[in-house]
Amino acid sequence: MDHANLLRPADEAELAVLVAEAAGSGRSLELIGKATKRGLGRPVASEAMVDLSCLTGVIDYSPEELVLTARPGTPLSEIEATVGAASQMLAFEPPDFGPLYGGVAGAGTLGGTLACNLSGPRRLKAGAARDHFLGFRAVNGRGEAFKAGGKVVKNVTGYDLCKVIAGSYGTLVALTEVTIKVLPAPEATMTLCLMGLAPDAAMTVLGMALASPHEISAAAYTPAEITTDLTPLGASACAAIRIEGVAPSVKARALALRDLLGKQGEVSSIEGEVARRFWIALRDVAPFACHNEPLWRLSVPPAVGAKAQARLIEAMPGARLYHDWGGGLIWLIAPSAKDAAATAVRGALAGLGGHATLVRAPLEARAHGPVFEPQEPALDALSRRLKASFDPRAIFNRGRMYEGV
Amino acid sequence: MIVTLGRPSDGGHALKMPEPDSRIIAERRGLVAALRSVAGTEAVIDDATSLRVFECDGLSAYRQLPLAVVLPRSTAEVSAVLKLCAERGVKIVPRGAGTGLSGGALPLADGVTVGVSRLNRILEIDYANRCVVTQPGVANLALSHAVSAAGFYYAPDPSSQVACSIGGNVAENSGGVHSLKYGLTSNNLLGVEMVLIGGDVVRVGSKAFEAPGYDFLGLITGSEGLLGVITEVTVRIVPKPETARALLIGFPSNEAGGLCVARIIGGGIIPAGLEMMDRPAIHAAEAFCHAGYPMDVEALLICELDGPPVEVDHLVGMVKEIAEGCGANSLHISTSEAERLRFWLGRKSAFAATARIAPDYYVMDGTIPRRRLPEVLRRIGDLSRSFNLPVANVFHAGDGNLHPLIMYDANKPGELARTEALGTEILKLCVEVGGVLTGEHGVGVEKRDLMPTMFDETDLNQQQRVKCAFDPEGLLNPGKVFPTLRRCAELGHMHVHHGQTPFPDLPRF
Numbered sequence: 079m080d081h082a083n084l085l086r087p088a089d090e091a092e093l094a095v096l097v098a099e100a101a102g103s104g105r106s107l108e109l110i111g112k113a114t115k116r117g118l119g120r121p122v123a124s125e126a127m128v129d130l131s132c133l134t135g136v137i138d139y140s141p142e143e144l145v146l147t148a149r150p151g152t153p154l155s156e157i158e159a160t161v162g163a164a165s166q167m168l169a170f171e172p173p174d175f176g177p178l179y180g181g182v183a184g185a186g187t188l189g190g191t192l193a194c195n196l197s198g199p200r201r202l203k204a205g206a207a208r209d210h211f212l213g214f215r216a217v218n219g220r221g222e223a224f225k226a227g228g229k230v231v232k233n234v235t236g237y238d239l240c241k242v243i244a245g246s247y248g249t250l251v252a253l254t255e256v257t258i259k260v261l262p263a264p265e266a267t268m269t270l271c272l273m274g275l276a277p278d279a280a281m282t283v284l285g286m287a288l289a290s291p292h293e294i295s296a297a298a299y300t301p302a303e304i305t306t307d308l309t310p311l312g313a314s315a316c317a318a319i320r321i322e323g324v325a326p327s328v329k330a331r332a333l334a335l336r337d338l339l340g341k342q343g344e345v346s347s348i349e350g351e352v353a354r355r356f357w358i359a360l361r362d363v364a365p366f367a368c369h370n371e372p373l374w375r376l377s378v379p380p381a382v383g384a385k386a387q388a389r390l391i392e393a394m395p396g397a398r399l400y401h402d403w404g405g406g407l408i409w410l411i412a413p414s415a416k417d418a419a420a421t422a423v424r425g426a427l428a429g430l431g432g433h434a435t436l437v438r439a440p441l442e443a444r445a446h447g448p449v450f451e452p453q454e455p456a457l458d459a460l461s462r463r464l465k466a467s468f469d470p471r472a473i474f475n476r477g478r479m480y481e482g483v
Numbered sequence: 484m485i486v487t488l489g490r491p492s493d494g495g496h497a498l499k500m501p502e503p504d505s506r507i508i509a510e511r512r513g514l515v516a517a518l519r520s521v522a523g524t525e526a527v528i529d530d531a532t533s534l535r536v537f538e539c540d541g542l543s544a545y546r547q548l549p550l551a552v553v554l555p556r557s558t559a560e561v562s563a564v565l566k567l568c569a570e571r572g573v574k575i576v577p578r579g580a581g582t583g584l585s586g587g588a589l590p591l592a593d594g595v596t597v598g599v600s601r602l603n604r605i606l607e608i609d610y611a612n613r614c615v616v617t618q619p620g621v622a623n624l625a626l627s628h629a630v631s632a633a634g635f636y637y638a639p640d641p642s643s644q645v646a647c648s649i650g651g652n653v654a655e656n657s658g659g660v661h662s663l664k665y666g667l668t669s670n671n672l673l674g675v676e677m678v679l680i681g682g683d684v685v686r687v688g689s690k691a692f693e694a695p696g697y698d699f700l701g702l703i704t705g706s707e708g709l710l711g712v713i714t715e716v717t718v719r720i721v722p723k724p725e726t727a728r729a730l731l732i733g734f735p736s737n738e739a740g741g742l743c744v745a746r747i748i749g750g751g752i753i754p755a756g757l758e759m760m761d762r763p764a765i766h767a768a769e770a771f772c773h774a775g776y777p778m779d780v781e782a783l784l785i786c787e788l789d790g791p792p793v794e795v796d797h798l799v800g801m802v803k804e805i806a807e808g809c810g811a812n813s814l815h816i817s818t819s820e821a822e823r824l825r826f827w828l829g830r831k832s833a834f835a836a837t838a839r840i841a842p843d844y845y846v847m848d849g850t851i852p853r854r855r856l857p858e859v860l861r862r863i864g865d866l867s868r869s870f871n872l873p874v875a876n877v878f879h880a881g882d883g884n885l886h887p888l889i890m891y892d893a894n895k896p897g898e899l900a901r902t903e904a905l906g907t908e909i910l911k912l913c914v915e916v917g918g919v920l921t922g923e924h925g926v927g928v929e930k931r932d933l934m935p936t937m938f939d940e941t942d943l944n945q946q947q948r949v950k951c952a953f954d955p956e957g958l959l960n961p962g963k964v965f966p967t968l969r970r971c972a973e974l975g976h977m978h979v980h981h982g983q984t985p986f987p988d989l990p991r992f
């Protein structure tokens with residue numbers, strides 16, 4: 079990374095010293111891993127940049143304990159290879175947003191993924207990154223090294239600080255060691271596709287599947303042009319339902335689901351490499367990687383997925399989108415507008431009980447409009463006090479989430 | 484600053500609580516009148532007889548009459564009560580059903596206990612979004628009952644689920660025997676409404692999967708009533724599995740049982756439940772409820788598998804093979820629902836069974852890395868002998884959460900003190916082998932003074948600073964979780980250079 083003041087601490091002790099110095103002088107720092115997601119959030123004006131990518135390596139991994147401890151600069155690809163060799167996985171299906179921001183695939187770090195709380199399609203069954211984050215060591219904004227959580231899967235000793243660190247975008251602490259929960263990878267998987275359904279009908283189908291006992295591990299809805307690009311199923315909208323598990327179970331549940339949903343539309347399926355790539359593409363927002371328009375991520379109650387879509391299209395006729403998480407997640411390319419379409423997007427969501435994040439937009443737009451949904455005054459005040467409790471002089475990633483935070 | 488809390492007749496170790504503020508106690512009548520004016524006359528309890536009901540939670544060795552109890556009927560009333568108390572500098576102790584096992588709801592002599600038992604309505608069942616919105620005083624099991632006819636349930640199932648409140652579950656991040664596969668409270672929670680100490684009402688989370696900003700929902704979960712009073716909860720509900728079967732497997736040693744657990748999980752199987760009992764626990768349970776447990780084994784494993792019948796049968800076969808490979812000397816597989824429930828009967832009544840063979844028992848709750856189980860059980864056995872107190876162990880084996888039950892007789896002078904000393908040694912052992920002080924029951928007052936075995940001063944100061952962000956005056960449930968109370972001003976001290984502070988508009992603490 080090119081920054082006039084680039085600092086590369088080799089270990090926690092060095093990091094603590096440099097943070098303490100910065101805290102003393104009030105010098106603001108931008109924290110980066112491999113900087114693959116630097117475009118996510120409000121731009122940070124900093125006096126120095128701290129590259130944490132030297133803090134690497136798996137420290138402890140015992141598959142039968144379901145726990146892995148690593149330094150946060152370890153590339154996610156390395157972590158996934160390590161657990162994959164023991165037939166395990168990070169169940170929250172972390173996305174790789176490198177290409178989304180014009181970078182290469184496979185570069186992102188474990189720490190960056192946790193700091194942004196990024197989760198893929200399996201989130202609807204297995205939970206988010208934060209649900210798998212068990213413990214950490216870190217340096218706070220006072221330059222103090224400390225720890226929280228534990229190295230076992232079940233622990234309620236003290237506050238669950240992992241939760242606020244996940245999704246804090248580097249605004250609270252610089253992580254130096256993380257412990258995460260890992261789970262067995264499924265032996266078999268199968269994706270059923272209900273073709274040609276309108277959004278309303280598609281959401282109903284996804285809802286029916288999710289209300290069934292068949293343990294759906296992903297449920298998405300892609301428009302015709304995305305289905306064509308990602309599958310051999312042709313130019314037709316696709317309500318995709320993934321099941322995973324031991325082979326006989328997957329087979330039986332696929333049959334049961336065909337029975338359950340067959341009346342709703344034509345059922346196709348994808349398997350193997352095609353299905354794997356399909357879900358990776360949705361996970362990484364690959365269909366919208368090569369666009370210049372603003373990219374939004376909308377989190378809504380799943381049952382309003384179709385209604386949200388209708389409102390968004392009405393407000394922005396040129397918008398393109400797809401649904402994940404059973405309708406609860408919408409990825410949206412909005413036609414360029416002065417405010418990156420913030421008014422239109424947030425207006426369309428009003429009253430639906432969801433919120434919107436501007437995931438990719440030119441620096442200008444991210445600097446001047448709220449990237450993250452603005453919060454109620456009481457919550458906003460609490461956020462500022464929480465920030466100050468870790469980082470009293472606001473030296474870490476200042477302004478990344480909200481002005482001053 | 485610290486005084487000893489008076490305790491009846493038991494002779495256990497003296498628990499130090501923050502010194503009661505005599506000014507507050509002297510103004511009790513005025514406070515009660517003011518509370519009545521905001522919450523209604525009968526919502527405020529102040530006579531000694533009625534207050535007795537609230538003097539302890541499930542950790543009944545510690546008792547204290549509260550200054551007063553308020554049982555509000557709405558969020559607005561909770562807010563008014565908290566505002567009033569904050570203005571007067573009066574401490575608050577939130578309370579659910581009072582089943583907590585770590586003294587989290589233990590009253591304070593100069594504090595108002597705010598009970599949510601009258602906030603007991605389920606507000607909305609939303610099948611389309613697969614969630615339930617409820618007031619915090621509703622019992623855990625009542626949620627599952629409410630959605631059962633539609634084929635759903637609320638997954639976290641603490642053994643106390645008939646009684647414990649969903650608000651208390653959130654405050655403790657409670658788990659149950661099915662948490663291995665279905666998660667703890669935090670993994671099944673979508674949102675809460677919470678009243679902050681000054682009376683502000685905040686909503687975090689919603690029916691959507693994710694919320695903007697810092698994850699306050701996650702932070703509040705398991706915060707033991709130290710950050711606010713939870714007045715509404717939104718939880719996920721999940722479809723009931725089609726079927727469930729259990730294996731009851733006996734082993735000639737704890738090592739063999741532990742190995743079997745490791746191989747099941749290492750082999751890629753996450754059972755719905757995976758529970759282990761040691762010899763004393765097996766014998767106590769069998770004598771109590773005649774579940775048909777084998778008596779000639781050292782360790783007994785209950786492994787439950789749920790899902791579609793083909794999957795369950797398939798996995799039952801795999802587990803059977805693994806168990807045989809680990810030297811199981813007794814193996815039964817349930818062939819009917821009645822038999823499955825019978826396998827569970829002994830485990831589920833292990834606490835009650837212990838209560839029958841000993842006048843009193845004390846439940847511990849630590850988590851250990853599972854691979855250390857045989858060693859930990861051996862060392863607990865050594866400790867049990869040297870303290871001359873029997874210990875039975877039940878173990879959520881899948882996630883390493885160990886519940887040693889220490890049997891004692893409170894009427895024998897010194898036995899409670901010895902029991903607590905043994906308990907302390909057991910929890911220190913859990914931390915020593917890489918585990919933690921509590922897996923699901925919380926720190927409360929019980930493990931408060933052991934926190935330094937797991938966390939150093941810097942770690943604890945950071946936690947307390949987070950507390951200060953919510954409660955700068957330290958009025959919410961003080962004396963719990965943290966061994967040393969620090970003033971927020973002292974914790975927040977930072978050198979200010981050139982007279983500049985980063986957030987001029989923020990209160991400094």
Ligand SMILES: Cc1cc2nc3c(=O)[nH]c(=O)nc-3n(C[C@H](O)[C@H](O)[C@H](O)COP(=O)(O)OP(=O)(O)OC[C@H]3O[C@@H](n4cnc5c(N)ncnc54)[C@H](O)[C@@H]3O)c2cc1C
Nearest residue numbers: 579580581582583587641642648650651654657658708713
């Ligand atoms: C026989 C028995 C078996 C048990 N089995 C299990 C088990 O299997 N798994 C398990 O995890 N636990 C178990 N427990 C412990 C206990 O039931 C749980 O901790 C439960 O969640 C406590 O709920 P409660 O409503 O009784 O809370 P309380 O005991 O009233 O309070 C517990 C804590 O939560 C706080 N609190 C309560 N309500 C609120 C609120 N609305 N807002 C803010 N703070 C609040 C209190 O201040 C206190 O710190 C068991 C207890 C018993 C007696």
